[in-house]
Amino acid sequence: MESQNLAKASKNDDGSFRDYLATVDNKGKRKWIFAQKPKGKFYNIRSWVSYGFFALFFALPFIHVNGHPLFLFNIPQARFIIFGKVFWPQDFFIFGLTMITFVVFIVLFTAAFGRLFCGWVCPQTIFMEMLFRKIEYAIEGDANAQRMLKKSSWTSQKIIKKTLKHFIFFLFAFIIANFFLSYIIGVRELEKIITEPVSQHLAGFLSIIVFSFVFYGVYAYFREQACTVVCPYGRLQSVLLDRNSMLVAYDYKRGEPRGKFKKNEERSLGDCIDCFNCVRVCPTGIDIRNGTQMECVGCTACIDACDTMMDAINKPHGLIRYASENGIENSEKLRYSGRMKFYTGVLIVLVGLLTTLLVTRKNVDGTIIRAGGILYQERGEDSISNLYNIKLINKTIQDIPVTLKLEDVPGRIIEVQGQEIQLKKEAQGSGSFFIVLPRKIITERKLPLRVSLYEGEKRIITLKTNFMGPIHHEVRSEK
Numbered sequence: 001m002e003s004q005n006l007a008k009a010s011k012n013d014d015g016s017f018r019d020y021l022a023t024v025d026n027k028g029k030r031k032w033i034f035a036q037k038p039k040g041k042f043y044n045i046r047s048w049v050s051y052g053f054f055a056l057f058f059a060l061p062f063i064h065v066n067g068h069p070l071f072l073f074n075i076p077q078a079r080f081i082i083f084g085k086v087f088w089p090q091d092f093f094i095f096g097l098t099m100i101t102f103v104v105f106i107v108l109f110t111a112a113f114g115r116l117f118c119g120w121v122c123p124q125t126i127f128m129e130m131l132f133r134k135i136e137y138a139i140e141g142d143a144n145a146q147r148m149l150k151k152s153s154w155t156s157q158k159i160i161k162k163t164l165k166h167f168i169f170f171l172f173a174f175i176i177a178n179f180f181l182s183y184i185i186g187v188r189e190l191e192k193i194i195t196e197p198v199s200q201h202l203a204g205f206l207s208i209i210v211f212s213f214v215f216y217g218v219y220a221y222f223r224e225q226a227c228t229v230v231c232p233y234g235r236l237q238s239v240l241l242d243r244n245s246m247l248v249a250y251d252y253k254r255g256e257p258r259g260k261f262k263k264n265e266e267r268s269l270g271d272c273i274d275c276f277n278c279v280r281v282c283p284t285g286i287d288i289r290n291g292t293q294m295e296c297v298g299c300t301a302c303i304d305a306c307d308t309m310m311d312a313i314n315k316p317h318g319l320i321r322y323a324s325e326n327g328i329e330n331s332e333k334l335r336y337s338g339r340m341k342f343y344t345g346v347l348i349v350l351v352g353l354l355t356t357l358l359v360t361r362k363n364v365d366g367t368i369i370r371a372g373g374i375l376y377q378e379r380g381e382d383s384i385s386n387l388y389n390i391k392l393i394n395k396t397i398q399d400i401p402v403t404l405k406l407e408d409v410p411g412r413i414i415e416v417q418g419q420e421i422q423l424k425k426e427a428q429g430s431g432s433f434f435i436v437l438p439r440k441i442i443t444e445r446k447l448p449l450r451v452s453l454y455e456g457e458k459r460i461i462t463l464k465t466n467f468m469g470p471i472h473h474e475v476r477s478e479k
Contacts, residue, residue: 022285022295023224032150033224034143035133036280040304049120050130057123061182061190066397069186076184079426086395086426090365094357101350106233108343110240112336114247118233119298124218124226127176129283129299132169132219139165143280170216177211224284228295237294243325244337248298250278250289250320251328261313271315278302278320288320364400364423366392368451368465371432376469384469385414385436392430392453394423400455404433407450407462411437435467442469 023031063070065084072081080087080095087094109117118125139161140146152158182190185204193204218226227234241247255272272289279287281301286293288302306320326332371387379385394400402421404413414434415421423429435449447467453460 021228022282022287023228030225031285033283033285034147035283035285035301036143036277036305037133037137038281038299038301038304040307042300042304046120046300047130050126053121053123053126054131058179061179061187068397071183072186073183074185086397088393088395090393091361091395094354094361097350097354097357101347101354104343104347104350107240108340108347110233110237111242111245111343112340114241114245115233115237115296115298116246118227119248119300122297124231125297125299128219128223131172133283135168135172136165139168166220169220170212173216173219174208174212176215177208180211180215181207224295227297228284234294234297237292241292242337242339244335244340246322246324246334247292248288248296248300248303248320249292249323249325249328251318251323252289253328255289255319271310271313271319273309273313275309277305277309281305292325361395362461363396364392364394364402364453364460366390366453366461366463368463370466370468376467379436382439383436384439384442384467385434386467386469388433388435388465390421390431390433390463391428392421392423393428394425397425399423399425400460402453402455402460405452405454406435407452409437409441409447409449411435411441413451437467437469439470442467445469 023033025031060071061069068081068084068086070081070084072079074080078089136146140149149158149161178190178194181204189204193201193208198205250272255270257269258272258274259267259269261267261273261275276287278289279285279302281304282288283299283301284295284297286295288296303320303322307317310317310319324332324334327334368388368390371389374387377385377387390404392402400423402423404415404421406413412435414436416432416434421429421431435451437447441447445468447469449465449467450462451465452462
């Protein structure tokens with residue numbers, strides 16, 4: 001969704017700006033963006049938000065609950081810990097529903113608030129704009145100084161600045177890579193990689209090196225291309241947004257026609273003085289006055305730049321502001337549309353279902369299967385037995401001694417390994433056992449059975465299986 005009105009109001013009346021990317025020239029080569037350092041209210045607030053993000057990112061791996069990390073996403077081992085609760089592949093349906101819920105949330109959030117996430121809390125934006133870009137400003141100076149440094153010959157000063165910048169960039173990329181890996185394998189495993197010989201943790205060490213170079217490449221060279229070329233969220237923006245979505249938007253009704261500001265002269269033009277400050281501060285190099293564009297990440301740098309200029313010419317703030325397209329065109333306030341209400345209803349249902357699944361999620365799960373290739377066995381004249389294999393998984397952080405009991409039918413269970421199955425914490429267990437039933441109750445070739453697992457007197461879970469045996473009339477005929 002892109003406003004044609006905003007495009008027509010700009011100086012690019014033919015909409016030619018949509019035919020090219022701001023970061024690519026006519027020959028298809030990369031145009032480096034030298035973004036001017038933003039200053040203003042929104043930038044200050046974003047800075048404080050980024051400080052909170054950094055604190056969380058670097059602190060969460062060290063927070064443990066009952067000896068386990070608060071968050072762990074161990075994809076290689078298919079083991080996930082969320083708020084100290086362990087999830088396994090057997091919980092795949094919960095992850096599937098979680099992903100669906102997340103997608104619906106993204107659709108609703110974007111329909112209502114546009115790319116607010118991208119500009120304020122996206123890790124790519126925060127690390128790029130609030131860490132690496134600030135390092136670059138501190139070493140090389142503002143946009144003009146960076147531009148001149150790039151064009152200058154390789155003097156000792158340039159070599160020192162470039163070397164220092166890239167050394168610090170790689171150092172922070174290395175630190176980020178370590179913490180990123182700690183979310184996958186845990187901070188304690190990461191400590192082993194760091195302190196023990198490399199030969200014992202070769203895969204982990206190589207992962208750190210690979211992640212370090214990836215992060216360094218993204219923040220030192222790839223930069224805004226991650227948002228405009230790789231990130232699917234920006235591509236989906238045209239589908240997810242509508243005319244009631246909140247955007248960083250230019251008020252073309254107030255700003256047009258544009259014209260240079262002249263002091264002590266009565267102004268008959270719009271409030272936009274064509275200073276291009278909104279373009280200079282944009283980290284993706286676009287002109288927000290052309291309307292909503294895929295490259296816009298909603299970082300609000302253009303709002304601060306425009307408000308600063310409005311102060312200089314004694315005009316009110318808000319020429320560029322958070323607004324919807326209907327808000328700009330028809331002076332409508334942001335409203336909760338029918339589309340948003342529908343998404344909200346779907347989201348509430350999904351969240352309710354997900355909550356129910358999480359609350360009723362079993363701490364122990366498993367399957368019972370008859371041993372393959374073995375028929376029933378006769379035990380004396382009045383009993384039949386079947387051999388079963390049981391596989392269990394303990395999703396808790398405690399060892400659980402488990403006993404098996406038949407439900408609803410007379411009979412007994414003879415466990416091969418003893419009276420109890422010791423199920424270790426966060427581990428899978430298996431075993432074998434016999435179910436012995438009286439002949440007289442076997443009325444079907446496959447008799448459905450329910451076997452319950454108990455921890456002491458507490459029933460943990462009930463599993464279903466089938467008992468194979470001769471039906472009753474076959475027993476009589478044999479006699």
